Amino acid sequence: MNDQQMQEITDRVVAALEGLSSSDPGWWTYVAALASVALLAAVIGVTVVGLRNLRQKESASKPNVANDARNLRRTRESDAMTEWWTRAQWALNATASTNDTMFSYGIGILGVLAKSDLANSEEKSLFDTVWKGSGTRMRDEEIRHLLEQHRDAARQEKGGPLIGHSSIRELSRPATANDPPVFGENGSSEDESHGYPQADHQAHKDEVFATLRREILAARLKVTLDEQLNRETSPTVKSLAQMKLPPIVR
Structure with missing residues (x-):
C-alpha cells in the first residue's frame, strides 16, 4: 500500500465521520486525532514490514554472493592451471628439440613452472624426465667424465670458454676412494665408453661444448626440482648447475 492509497482511505474515513457528527465539534476533534494516530500507525507498520522484507532479501542474497565469489575463484584457478599445463607441454616439447636455442627456452620455462604454486x-x-634423459643422467662420475672432455676441448681452443673455472677444476678432479668408479678413468683407453664425442677436431669440440651446455641446463632444472620437492641434491650436480654456460655454436 502506497502513500496515495493510505491518504484516500483516511479521507473517506474523515468524510464519513463528519457526516455522522457534524453537530459535535468536540467529538470530531477526538475522531480526527484518532485518524491521525491510525495513519501514523499504518505508516509505521508498512515501514517495519518493508525493513523486515529488505533484511530477508539481504540475508537470502548473502549465500548467493558467497557462492558466486567461490565459483569465480574456482574458475580463475582452473583457467590458470590450464594455462600452466599448456606452457608445460610446450616447454617439454621444446626440450626434445635438437635446436639448442629451443632446448634452452624450454628448460628455462620448466624451471619457472616448477616454482609455481599452481602445480x-x-x-x-x-x-624429472628431462634431466633423467640427459647424457649424464646427473650421475657424478658421468659429469666428471664430460668435464674432462670439455677440458681437453678447451685446451685445444687455447683459452676457450670456462678455462680455469673453479667448478671445472673441482668437478674434473681425479676420483677419490669415496667416489664411485668411472669406466675409462686413470689412463684407460676406453675414451668412447660414455658415448660422449671426442675433441679430435672442430666439429667434435663444438659438440662437446653443446653437450656441456645442455648438461648445465639440466643440472639447473634438477636443482630447482629438488628444492621444490624437498629432495637432496648431489654437490657435483650443484657445482655443474653453477657453471657458466658455453655460447651456442651457430
Missing part, C-alpha cells in the same frame, strides 16, 4: 608435487615431478 602439486606429482605434477612437478613430471619434469
Whole structure:
C-alpha cells in the first residue's frame, strides 16, 4: 500500500465521520486525532514490514554472493592451471628439440613452472624426465667424465670458454676412494665408453661444448626440482648447475 492509497482511505474515513457528527465539534476533534494516530500507525507498520522484507532479501542474497565469489575463484584457478599445463607441454616439447636455442627456452620455462604454486608435487615431478634423459643422467662420475672432455676441448681452443673455472677444476678432479668408479678413468683407453664425442677436431669440440651446455641446463632444472620437492641434491650436480654456460655454436 502506497502513500496515495493510505491518504484516500483516511479521507473517506474523515468524510464519513463528519457526516455522522457534524453537530459535535468536540467529538470530531477526538475522531480526527484518532485518524491521525491510525495513519501514523499504518505508516509505521508498512515501514517495519518493508525493513523486515529488505533484511530477508539481504540475508537470502548473502549465500548467493558467497557462492558466486567461490565459483569465480574456482574458475580463475582452473583457467590458470590450464594455462600452466599448456606452457608445460610446450616447454617439454621444446626440450626434445635438437635446436639448442629451443632446448634452452624450454628448460628455462620448466624451471619457472616448477616454482609455481599452481602445480602439486606429482605434477612437478613430471619434469624429472628431462634431466633423467640427459647424457649424464646427473650421475657424478658421468659429469666428471664430460668435464674432462670439455677440458681437453678447451685446451685445444687455447683459452676457450670456462678455462680455469673453479667448478671445472673441482668437478674434473681425479676420483677419490669415496667416489664411485668411472669406466675409462686413470689412463684407460676406453675414451668412447660414455658415448660422449671426442675433441679430435672442430666439429667434435663444438659438440662437446653443446653437450656441456645442455648438461648445465639440466643440472639447473634438477636443482630447482629438488628444492621444490624437498629432495637432496648431489654437490657435483650443484657445482655443474653453477657453471657458466658455453655460447651456442651457430
